[in-house]
Amino acid sequence: MEQIQHKDHFHGSDLEKIEQIYGIRKEEIISFSANVNPLGISPRLRRGLAEHVDAIASYPDREYTALRGCISQYVGCDMEQVIVGNGSTELISLFIDFIHPKRALILGPTYSEYERSVSLSGGSSHYYPLHAKEDFILHTEDLCAKLAEGYQLLILCNPNNPTSTLIPRQQMRRILDTCKMLGTYVLVDETYIEFTSDVTASSSVPLARDYNNLIILRGTSKFFAAPGLRLGYAVLGNPDMISTIRRVKNPWMINALADVAGQLMFADEDYKEKTRHLILSERKRLYQLFLTSGRFRPYAPQANFMLLGIKDPTLNAADLFDRCIRQKMMIRDCSTFPFLSDRYIRFCFMKPEDNDRLTALLLS
Incomplete structure (x- = not known):
């Protein structure tokens, strides 16, 4: 390393x-x-949350059915593909612990939490660097060649922080094909995807239907200006993984107000x-x-x-x-x-x- x-x-x-x-x-x-987001929280959330404050008097729905339904409509996937969590940071740890990679390849420079979670899970992190002389744009075929060295997990932030570069969906599909062949899971952090010029064309969410080795993470801290809410979610297309994660995770991953808040903010067009x-x-x-x-x-x-x-x-x-x-x-x-x-x-x-x-x- x-x-x-x-x-x-x-x-x-x-x-x-x-x-x-x-x-x-x-x-x-x-x-x-x-x-x-400099606009602050959603006005619909600000108006509606006070009206639902009594939600804290009861346990949240263990399945978060209404919230997952709102998320699925928002991102364009099936509700059964959605798992919610206490911020995307907790979900990073949850999925890395599940995959338990001995060797993880991380596109860098990027967010340090990926390496930290891999280390806490007992694995080693290796970096595939982006270069300033290439404007920090990914050379997809070179990355695919690097993956052949043997990794259980590839971690991509898309758009990437801090370079603000984007891997187009066609290139992402090429990467996923390679990883599928090699038996490598792919964790795509889409924290900033909603800020791209064309979210529908940029997001990897539609690919979750075709690749059971793909996990997409998103949160509400950046686009919805709600870092204190600690509401994150994952989209994936592997039924076995979904079933296992739901069985081993904490029964109430998010609190009742975050549950309500998500339903309000995702619908604020x-x-x-x-x-x-x-x-x-x-x-x-x-x-x-x-x-x-x-x-x-x-x-x-x-x-x-x-x-x-x-x-x-x-x-x-x-x-x-x-x-x-x-x-x-x-x-x-x-x-x-x-x-x-x-x-x-x-x-x-x-x-x-x-x-x-x-x-x-x-x-x-």
């Missing part, structure tokens, strides 16, 4: 640490690091449309803005955040983080990601006026 050195960093949820170190009240900080319009328009605008900058190298984003390479030799990620946080704006120093360095930062797209403040500071 290639040894990866991990550094400490500020996560988007670490505003209390920022408050202590910089003396800035967390309520005053605009987090460009957390990758959360106006909120979903406003979110997509905001993110797509700001993504296009800001990418073009940084593309003409001599100071940064933007990598074409497919999600709600953008990775920037720092071209200015007088700057580094730590300096830019410090400069921004002192102006109450928090970006991500990407030097903590495998295969990246202190020459990269990431920020998510917020409201236009906030984006203007950040870009003015970065480009000044």
Whole structure:
């Protein structure tokens, strides 16, 4: 295994640490690091949750039938393919424990929780790196050749964090064919898929009908701006795995309010449309803005955040983080990601006026 050195960093949820170190009240900080929808929670959820507060007086439906029905309509799959969980992070651990891979291949740079869960399950993580010189775009055939070395699990974040790159469905099918032949499970984390320009064409959910080695994870923390709700879900097409997971998992994976909240937010069409319009328009605008900058190298984003390479030799990620946080704006120093360095930062797209403040500071 290639040894990866991990550094400490500020996560988007670490505003209390920022408050202590910089003396800035967390309520005053605009987090460009957390990758959360700037519109906040769904208005339908805000109006409806109070009306259903009495739900906590009873146990949730053990099968979460109504919630799984809403999710299945939202993503376009059969209700029996859906498993809900206490955030996608818990589901990552649940499925990795189930697969129990001795060797897992992870597309990197990416979210550190995958490696952590593999390690806790007793396996070893190996990385297939994406390269800046190739704009962090996956070379599918090369990955398929790498898979022949023998792995029980392949983990893909799609769109990937922090590169904001997307594996098209045709390429995903090629990867799945290879993994099916090799007996390799594929875990696809679609946390950011709803921010892509065409969710229907980009998501791997339809492929779950054809591949019993595919597990797709999603959550509500980012697109629905509800990280505190801890509501995640998985879509898969392997009946035996579904049956086993339901038998061994905790009987009540999510609380009654999260159950109700999911049913409200997934049906808020106006909120979903406003979110997509905001993110797509700001993504296009800001990418073009940084593309003409001599100071940064933007990598074409497919999600709600953008990775920037720092071209200015007088700057580094730590300096830019410090400069921004002192102006109450928090970006991500990407030097903590495998295969990246202190020459990269990431920020998510917020409201236009906030984006203007950040870009003015970065480009000044």
